[in-house]
Structures are given as C-alpha cells and as structure tokens.
Amino acid sequence: MSQPLLLNLRELACGYGEQRIVQNLNLHLNAGDIGCLLGSSGCGKTTTLRAIAGFEPVHEGEIQLGGEVISRAGFTLAPEKRRIGMVFQDYALFPHLTVAENIAFGIGKHPQQRQVVEEMLELVKLGGLGKRYPHELSGGQQQRVALARALAPEPQLLLLDEPFSNLDVELRRRLSHEVRDILKSRGTSAILVTHDQEEAFAVSDHVGVFKEGRLEQWDTPYNLYHEPLTPFVASFIGQGYFIRGQLTSPESVRTELGELRGNRAYTLTPGSAVDVLLRPDDIIHAPHSELKALIVGKSFLGAATLYRLQLPTGSQLEAIFPSHNDHQVGAEVGIEVAADHLVVFAVPGSVAAQLPVPENGVRRYSSTV
Incomplete structure (x- = not known):
C-alpha cells in the first residue's frame, strides 16, 4: 500500500541571491520514504536541500510539505515553522552542553523531555552517555547525537547534508545502514544529500541524480543502475x-x-x-565460447576479481569473475555477454x-x- 505524498517540488528554480543554480526541478517523496540528492560538487543538490529547509528563497515554482506550500516566489515560511529537522555535515553540536542537553535543545517545552531524551539516547545506541560533552565523543558518536537531536521534536521531514563525510570509510558504511534502520523504525521521511553512490544506495529508497542544476533522473537505486534514462546517468552511476x-x-x-x-x-x-551500455557484471566467463579476450590487467576484490580484457580488435572492457578461478595476465579467456537489461x-x-x-x-x- 503506497503512502501519502509528503514532499512535492514543482518546477522549482532556486539559487543564491539572483544566481539560479537549480532549474525546472520536479520530484516528490512519499511519507516514510528516504530520498537522496546525488551529484558532484556544484550540481545543485545542497542548494535544493537549503531551499527545502527554508534557508534559501525560491525564484520559480513551489515547495509543498504535507499539502501546504512552504516556499514559492516571494514567500518563504520561516525554517522554525516547517517541522523539518536538519543534520549538518559538521554536526553543529553545542560544545558547552552535555549530550543530553544537546538532544533536549529543540524540545525545551516538551512535558516529557527527560523521557524523550532517554528514548533518543537508546535509539542511537548512546545509552548512558548523556552526561558527556561532545569533545568526549568520537566522530560517529557525535553524528548520532546530531541525529537524535534532529529526531527528538518528531519532524515531518528530516534533512541530512553530507552527514557522514567527516568519518572514515568503514564507519561511514556502518553508520549509513544504522541511520536507515533508525529512520525506518520510526517511519521518518528524510532527504539525504551526498556525492557518494554507495552511501546513497545504502540509505535511500529513491535517488535523484543531478547535473549542472537539473535533475537527470529520480528513481530507485536498482533502476538507476539497470535502467538509466540518459547517457549521463549511465556514466555517473556505477562502473x-x-x-x-x-x-x-x-x-x-x-x-x-x-x-x-x-x-x-x-x-x-x-x-x-x-x-550500448555494458557493466563489468554483464560480461561472464564462458570457457567454451568462441569469443575470446586477452587478460591485460586484474584487481583482486575478495569474492570476485575485476579483469581488464582486450578484444581481438584492440578494444578493452572490464569484467567481474568469481575469484575461485585465478586467471593470469596474458591468458586468453572465453567470454559471453549476459546483459538482460540492455541499455542503448x-x-x-x-x-x-x-x-x-x-x-x-x-x-x-x-x-x-
């Protein structure tokens, strides 16, 4: 059963001052879903997020949240009135406040403030650390505090601006999965901004690929990989x-x-x-195939090995084979194309x-x- 529409961006144009960064943007997010704005630096994803938050004005079009217009040309509902939570790249924690006080900051008038804070601490796996100060925590723990603080007021929508970029690779991977589990367990809708595809795919239900201020495709991670609508999306997503x-x-x-x-x-x-778009997993090892290729390079990936292959014409391509068979550089292998999702x-x-x-x-x- 599909959830009701929560966030709707219609023909949106926005930017900084008179400069328009984003043009003709249309996308929507259903309640309980997690979306992601993905792209390289300067493509417009952070500008869009700031417009949704109410930090930047809208030049054209409108932003609706829960059926209410919160931004349009000449009108911007104040950020504090939007019921939108925000998790920043640098955490933005108050250094002079304890973990518990940071989480409680946005719910000062809540009648059950202490209970909510304790629930948030348990939710982000920081139970017992409420009396510590931010400088006494690791980067991953600080990000969990920032997430708990944003979730405490029960926002309609949570915005996350490059939330894991200051963390090491392994912690980013683990925390991105944890954040998705937390948001899904609470039914919280969210929009994530990132330049990291692995992060986007791990967290999000839908991903929007941006190019120079325009949305190229808004789709599931699976469809972006297997059903890209434009050559840019095809080249931007995956190998x-x-x-x-x-x-x-x-x-x-x-x-x-x-x-x-x-x-x-x-x-x-x-x-x-x-x-024709081909990916490394579209080329399979077929010992008895008449089509042969020369191995000119290889990279061991653990469960699989990425081979660089040269065809008789001199063309080169890449293929991923299971690592059980260790083919050597200079050897000739039979290959076949197994691309059910043939994209041209x-x-x-x-x-x-x-x-x-x-x-x-x-x-x-x-x-x-």
Missing part, C-alpha cells in the same frame, strides 16, 4: 563502458561482441548507430544504415563520483 553498435531490429544490436538482445523494444530506426542510446547525428562499429569501438568511462 561501465559504452560500446558502439548498430540496431538490427527493435530488440537487437550488432556489435563487435556479437548480436546482443535485450528485454525491451527500442523505437529507433533499424540501422541506427547506437551506444542513439548516437547524435547518426544516419541509419551506416555501419557504426569502428576498429576500436569501445568507449570507456569511469564513474565521476
């Missing part, structure tokens, strides 16, 4: 590469890897030049019936995150 091909039917593409067939029909004209994009300016497979037809990209 992968484009290989040039020619559409031979609505369901198949001819490439130097052979005839590839997907699980969908394309509307492009047969004969059109296309770029039209080549700008291409003409149908022109053979688009060059001698070195693989266009490699690396994630920009």
